[in-house]
Every structure is written in C-alpha cells, then in structure tokens.
Amino acid sequence: MNYDVSSIDEYLKVLPDKRKEAVEKLREVIASNLPEGFEEQFTYGMISYVVPLSVYPKGYHVKEGEPLPFISIASQKNHIAFYHMGIYSKKEVEEWFVEEYKKRVAAKLDMGKSCIRFRNPDKIPYDLIGELCTKITVNDYIAAYEKGRK
Numbered sequence: 001m002n003y004d005v006s007s008i009d010e011y012l013k014v015l016p017d018k019r020k021e022a023v024e025k026l027r028e029v030i031a032s033n034l035p036e037g038f039e040e041q042f043t044y045g046m047i048s049y050v051v052p053l054s055v056y057p058k059g060y061h062v063k064e065g066e067p068l069p070f071i072s073i074a075s076q077k078n079h080i081a082f083y084h085m086g087i088y089s090k091k092e093v094e095e096w097f098v099e100e101y102k103k104r105v106a107a108k109l110d111m112g113k114s115c116i117r118f119r120n121p122d123k124i125p126y127d128l129i130g131e132l133c134t135k136i137t138v139n140d141y142i143a144a145y146e147k148g149r150k
Contacts, residue, residue: 022121037138046074088114089144
C-alpha cells in the first residue's frame with residue numbers, strides 16, 4: 001500500500017498495530033543479522049536496506065545517484081512483503097531458502113522472484129529470515145549484481 005510518508009518513523013506510525021508489530025520485528029531481525037556495509041533507508045515507500053553510494057558509487061542502474069537496493073519490507077494490501085534481491089541474484093541462496101522454508105513452515109511458500117509474501121503476520125519465520133540475511137555480504141552482492149548486469 002502507498003502511504004503518504006517520507007520516513008521510517010512516519011511509515012511505522014501509519015501501519016495497523018498487527019502489521020506494525022511484525023514490521024518492527026522484521027527490522028530487528030534484519031538489523032541483527034545483516035552483514036556490515038548495508039544501510040537502512042526509506043526508499044520506494046518502504047523500509048529498505050541498501051548498499052550505500054559510499055560503498056558502491058555506481059549505485060543502482062535504474063536511477064542515477066540512487067543506492068543499490070538489497071532488502072525491503074513493506075505492508076501491502078493483503079500481506080507483508082519481504083523483498084530480498086539476493087534471492088533473485090544468487091540461485092544457490094534461493095534454493096537454500098526454499099528448502100529450509102519447507103522444513104520449518106507448514107504453510108505454502110508464497111514467493112515471486114525477489115518477494116516473499118506473508119499473509120499472516122503471526123506465521124512469519126523470523127529465525128529463517130535472520131539466517132537468510134546472513135547469507136550474502138555486501139561484496140558478494142555487488143559481485144552478483146555486476147555479473148547480472150553483463
């Protein structure tokens with residue numbers, strides 16, 4: 001959903017309580033597990049974790065001067081979305097995640113190329129999301145991104 005906000009604090013204030021709780025917990029899990037070098041920002045109307053321009057000056061090819069996006073979380077109309085560009089760029093990470101999800105979660109995985117959709121905030125596998133966040137370093141992600149651009 002699009003909210004008329006321009007910061008993470010404003011975003012969190014407008015979320016329904018159940019969604020806010022889940023999004024805040026996702027933020028905690030990401031912050032606790034993400035390798036050094038990524039930075040939290042508010043981009044595309046979502047809470048995002050990016051490779052800052054100070055680390056990767058080329059930035060995102062889609063928009064000049066914009067940092068390279070890696071993970072985003074958002075409250076959408078019917079679900080909480082967890083976007084992980086590393087899943088999209090590193091097949092072995094995607095395969096690991098899909099297999100681990102099957103082992104740990106009874107519900108069917110609802111996933112697109114880089115988006116994992118959680119329709120029930122009470123069923124988010126935070127431990128698995130935490131592990132996923134550890135799988136790709138900033139340098140690994142930059143290398144995969146550049147390889148994919150060629």
